[in-house]
Amino acid sequence: MNTSALVMMVTVESIVVVLTAWFFYKVLTAKPKPEPDSYSENDNDPR
């Protein structure tokens, strides 16, 4: 590969990989939202 193509590819792909991994990590570690009624047992019940 020529140098400019290699620099471009490595730079762009590194940024994309790092940011994807970071946001994926944030999704996995996000705290569950508190329920409005603080009672989650009836969430699946029909209203």
Add this chain to the structure above:
Amino acid sequence: MAGNAVGFGNFLRFPVQAVQNGGGAFIIPYLVSFILMGIPLLFIEWSSGRFGGKFGHHSTPFILQSMDKRRIWKYVGVFGIFSNIAIAAYYCYIESWTMSYIYHSLAGSFDGLSQYAVAAFFADYLDLSTTTTGIPYEALVFFLLCLALNTWILSKGLSAGIEKVAKIGVPLLILFGIFLAFKGITLKAGQDHAVLDGTVGLNFLWTPDFTSLANPKVWLAAAGQIFFTLSVGMGSIQCYASYLKERDDVALNAMSAGWMNEFVEIVLGSAVIIPIAIGYLGIDKVIELTNIGGLGLGFRTMPYLFEQWGPVLSAVAGASFFGLLFFAGITSSLAMGTPGMGFMMDEFNWSRKRSALAFGIVVLLLGLPTIFFFADGVFDEYDYWAGTVSLVVFALLESVLFSWIFGLKKGWREITSGADINVPIIYRFIIKYITPVMLILVFTGAFLRPAGDNWSNISLRGWKLHNESILGQLTHQGAGPNNTWFAKSFYAETAGIVDSVYTDNKNKFYLRTSAVDESGRLVLKVYKYKPQHHQLLVEKGDMIAAGQVLYIGKITNRVFYLDMARLLLVALFVAISILVFIAYRKQLAERRKNI
């Protein structure tokens, strides 16, 4: 939602757009479009969808209406239903290709074929008069199967089940993509009949070309690709987000789905089909293939790579690749069904089954012309107007609504409310100023692009338009002398020498001209004719001028099919607008009754 975003856009459309727009010339506008238009629009659509959901609206006409009371926004919101249905019409056709290629991979249809024969196999598959399986009209049969499956899943409300399967299918596709990317990059000229190293394709894609920054056509294609792949400007994100609770996060959802999609597209999508296609066929052949229709590059090249691994592995690899692609595709096509169905169920109290059936029938009516008249450009016409231009127009209007009419103060509160991340404050500025201005520039530039891309020619007295400008496309400027629906003479579109008059033994007859262009490249032009209807006026060896009559007889020009495709799209838009009007009147009547 990442399952919905990862689809054909990543593996099939991105490489074709990149090749058609000059490889390295495409990648810079593409990346800039993602940062300055894609991400802001994800924020806008996720938050406006959740906002509209608070008022019980699940489709864009009334979601936009909830943000501003002026009636016009309902009709702007029509784009959010229209694009989904129009795109589904040709998207289901691509989905059916993956379905049939699973069959062909398992049946060994590609065994022993050369790279050119594999590319030609796809052309035969799309040609309804040829059968590659023994099933007559097989492309149509697979399309009907695929559409029936989509309609059935939607009618049974099984989309959630499919999403669960996609949670396994999409990661598997990504893993398989990593493996294929490795094979693509390490492809060596001379090995396994490759003509070039895989890195030649990477050079083609990644060598930066800064001159493209001044070319609006590349910007429109880059923006269109970002919108298509992220499903923004389409209305399906708003529909999905409208079911979220007020306290649910939208900012992290938007960012994670967007970046996951970019990972699959930039890191994997760029390293699979382009290196493999260019490695086996060369740059010129790949450019030629992308110019003869649709998103078929992967179907023309990947089976040949798999064939190099022996009969058993090639069958497993082909079925896995196209099977996983099918799963990625069906999650997206099911998402395209939900805005229209949600609208009919919300506003007209239609049952799920009835709404799904109506969606299936409309997609069938719109989809059939893409199958029967694929070679006449109907498929590409849908992709251009519904899959590119409509998305940009809707995105432009919704960004103006969100930032300037709804107001960014409220808008920013919607984006950050319940957010699981700190949204960079710079996006406040970008969403308000940069995104709308970029969208206006991209659209206006593409609309009025001058011939030869010479912007100094623009004056108040008018200028000659580029054939590929939106206005040039609207007026069929590129059709040259063959610009009427029906004619008695067919004219040469370019000058050259008739170097062959031939048949492919499938009752198809061709006339080919060749010429050398200013840059010294050989330009070949192939015209199809029917001896039973047309009388040829030239023969092999004749020098012909552009505009010279090639044959006479009963001729239906390509512009007829393109105009019919446009009429169908306009009819769909008008029909949805009428339904929105009726729904609005119905809402008013119900409100009066309640008072």
